[in-house]
Structures are given as C-alpha cells and as structure tokens.
Amino acid sequence: MPTLVIQNDHIIRALSVILDPDCDAERITAFADYYSVDMPEFPEWCEQIRKKYPAVAPSRVILTNSQEEFQQALQDADAVVVEDFIVGVEELSLAPKLKFIQNFRTDMRNIDQAACSAKNIPALPFHRTVNVAVGEHAFSLMMALAKKTVETNKLLTIESLKAEGWPAREYDRRHTANSNWARISGVKNMFGSTLGIVGLGSVGRYVANWANAFDMEVIYTQRNQLASDLETQFKARFVTLDELFQTSDFVSIHVPLNDSTKGLIGSQQLESAKPGIIIVNIARADIIQKEALLAALETGRVGGVGMDVHYKEPGDADDPFLPYKKVVMSPHIAIGSRINGAVDMESMIKNISEGIDLK
CATH class of the missing domain: 3.40.50.720 (NAD(P)-binding Rossmann-like Domain)
Incomplete structure (x- = not known):
C-alpha cells in the first residue's frame, strides 16, 4: 500500500476520504455532506475512483499540519501533495522512497525543481478547475x-426607477435617441x-x-x-x-x-x-x-x-x-459546482497514480 504525505489543507484532505480505508468515519460523512450540494452520489463516485486507480487505492494518507510535521513524515512517503510547504534538498534527503511530487497550485516557487530533477523525481504543478x-x-x-446590473435589476418603469432614486424620464425623441432613458449615471x-x-x-x-x-x-x-x-x-x-x-x-x-x-x-x-x-x-x-x-x-x-x-x-x-x-x-459560492472539486481530485489522483507507476 503506497504512503501519501499531504499538506492538511481543507480541500486536499479529501484524498484521505477517497483513498485511505482507515479514514475517520466522521470525516467521510462530513465530505459526503459537503459534496452533496451538486453530487449526492459522492460515496458512489469515490468507489468508482478507487476501482479506476488501483495503484493508489488503497493508500495510507498522512496529513501534516506544518513544515516540521511534513519533514517528519517523509521517511515512508511514496508521493507528496503540498500547497505551500517547501520541497527542497533537505526534504528530498528525508524521503528515500519518494517517487512523485504534486504541487496543488501552478506557482512552483515552493519546489526546488532542479533538486527534484537531479533525483529523477517528477514534480508537477496543478491547474485547479476550482x-x-x-x-x-x-x-x-x-x-x-x-x-x-444588480443595482438596476428589474427596474423597468419610470416609477420603480424613481423610487430607487434614479431621475428616469424619456429624452426628446424628435432630436435624440432614447438609450438610458433611466438616466443611470x-x-x-x-x-x-x-x-x-x-x-x-x-x-x-x-x-x-x-x-x-x-x-x-x-x-x-x-x-x-x-x-x-x-x-x-x-x-x-x-x-x-x-x-x-x-x-x-x-x-x-x-x-x-x-x-x-x-x-x-x-x-x-x-x-x-x-x-x-x-x-x-x-x-x-x-x-x-x-x-x-x-x-x-x-x-x-x-x-x-x-x-x-x-x-x-x-x-x-x-x-x-x-x-x-x-x-x-454572494454567499461564498465562488468555488462553483462541487463537480469542479471532484474533477480536481480525480486529476490529482490520476497524476499520483501515474507518477508512482513510472517507478
């Protein structure tokens, strides 16, 4: 069973739900609820992912909360996933089994790519759909x-516009066009x-x-x-x-x-x-x-x-x-559909699976 050492980010930790058979039941329930907004079938989706990527399902997933914890867990790591934790010469020296590095962002400044190349360890950026x-x-x-567009939404009469403080009235059509008769400045x-x-x-x-x-x-x-x-x-x-x-x-x-x-x-x-x-x-x-x-x-x-x-x-x-x-x-909806998150999780799992299989 591969060991994945990951930064304990509230998004990345979904990997433990999907891949680790020893994941806490309370966390599994919480993620099913989180994804249920757009994916009520989330538990079934997780099972499909496990069958699709047997190289990493199951995996032992170790969540780390600091750079120090991350370093201490690297001894057994087959792959790591980080967002802003550093992976440099020191970290690579602590990870004798490491086969693959996934950065959970496009900015690779936290990864010493030259040191990774010297050890022939792939290190990939990640373009998040989210x-x-x-x-x-x-x-x-x-x-x-x-x-x-929000401020004037459905204000289509002179009366409704005036009620909202706009000086709406038509222009002299004998001489001018009538665009913005609402007189929205x-x-x-x-x-x-x-x-x-x-x-x-x-x-x-x-x-x-x-x-x-x-x-x-x-x-x-x-x-x-x-x-x-x-x-x-x-x-x-x-x-x-x-x-x-x-x-x-x-x-x-x-x-x-x-x-x-x-x-x-x-x-x-x-x-x-x-x-x-x-x-x-x-x-x-x-x-x-x-x-x-x-x-x-x-x-x-x-x-x-x-x-x-x-x-x-x-x-x-x-x-x-x-x-x-x-x-x-808006009520914290910028992240969009939960399907975006699921797409990101599968893409990352696919990368990890292929990265481990290459070794």
Whole structure:
C-alpha cells in the first residue's frame, strides 16, 4: 500500500476520504455532506475512483499540519501533495522512497525543481478547475458593479426607477435617441480601465488573462515581484500596494489570509484610492479592515464593493454592508459546482497514480 504525505489543507484532505480505508468515519460523512450540494452520489463516485486507480487505492494518507510535521513524515512517503510547504534538498534527503511530487497550485516557487530533477523525481504543478471558477466569480462581480446590473435589476418603469432614486424620464425623441432613458449615471467600461490585482497567483493569473482580453491595463502587487517572463506573459506591471489603490479603477483581492495579510488593506489605501474605485474580494474578508471599508463606502471614495467572503459566515440580517446599493454580496459560492472539486481530485489522483507507476 503506497504512503501519501499531504499538506492538511481543507480541500486536499479529501484524498484521505477517497483513498485511505482507515479514514475517520466522521470525516467521510462530513465530505459526503459537503459534496452533496451538486453530487449526492459522492460515496458512489469515490468507489468508482478507487476501482479506476488501483495503484493508489488503497493508500495510507498522512496529513501534516506544518513544515516540521511534513519533514517528519517523509521517511515512508511514496508521493507528496503540498500547497505551500517547501520541497527542497533537505526534504528530498528525508524521503528515500519518494517517487512523485504534486504541487496543488501552478506557482512552483515552493519546489526546488532542479533538486527534484537531479533525483529523477517528477514534480508537477496543478491547474485547479476550482480556481478558474473563483476567478470567473471575481470577474463577474467586477462587471456587475461596473455595469450596475444588480443595482438596476428589474427596474423597468419610470416609477420603480424613481423610487430607487434614479431621475428616469424619456429624452426628446424628435432630436435624440432614447438609450438610458433611466438616466443611470456612473456605468463604467472595462475596456481601457486599470485593474489592480493583489496577489498574482493561481487565481489572480486567470483574472489577469481575462482583463487582457478586455484591453485593461493590469498592475499587481504581492510580497515578491514575479520574474520578468511571467510579467510579460500576463501583461502585468508590479507596483506598491499604495500605488495600486491610487491608480486602479478596479481592484481584485487574491491573497491568502495569514498573519501578514490580515488587515493588509485599511484606511491608508482606501482614503487615498482613486475616486470611484471598485473593489472585489473573493479571498477572505479580513484582508480588508472592515471599519475602513465601511467608512470609504460612506464617504463615496469607494464606488462599489463585490464580496463573496464575509466578516461573519453565515451572516446576520443586520450586516452593515447590506444597506449599500453599490455593494454586491454572494454567499461564498465562488468555488462553483462541487463537480469542479471532484474533477480536481480525480486529476490529482490520476497524476499520483501515474507518477508512482513510472517507478
């Protein structure tokens, strides 16, 4: 039975449910419930996967919660799956049986690929279907706010528009066209505008590609600047966080929540932001300081906010963001269909199976 040592991420740990016969029954039940939204047949699907990939089903799956735990478990590892744990010379020296490395992201900076090649151990990036869905959701929120499609949804009469504060009335048709007789002001173009991406990682890169298709200028910020070839590939220019907010028409947040990113964006950035800026957050709410965001909405400095992640989930009926018409909120659905997750799990299991079989 192969041994898989994996980073104990809340998504990756599904591998233990699918492949490890000793997985805790409570966890199996919890994942069946999690997938039931779109896949009520999840238990049957797991069984099909086990039959399809006998090289890794069954497997002993070891979940590790830190780099140190990961290193301690490598002695028996046939394959590893990591998201941001490092696999370098030291880790490879601790893993005499290692045959395959799966990174759960496209960014391979946490893997010493030269050291892996020297030991003839394949190390693969992973293009997550889920990340595409999350990026799509971010872009859809940007467009909904730019085009005011949610704010004006089903307001088709002069009376209903006026009730919402719009000065709707027809134009003099003897002389002009009648488009936008609703007199909705502030509709923005994507074309020619500037998108600032906070974190040009796996999800942010999809968003950058779509922004390029709309002929938007793309700037980005993160802890470390990307190599010039990647900047060229995504047509993105590196700037500071403050400059990004001062010059962007749209900002999309794509960094993980940790000690260095909690409260990363606050009054300093929001008060000096380009007037009317639209901010979309599908990462984690606490990356933006709540009170500072509310204040910027109240003053009008921020022209719109799209949120799929919230300061409390499930939320409250008196959530302070609800009264703002220029805020679009969805209930943490950016990840899309659970089928996306199942596709990712099977793709990863297939990679591991083939990687182990090659040895």
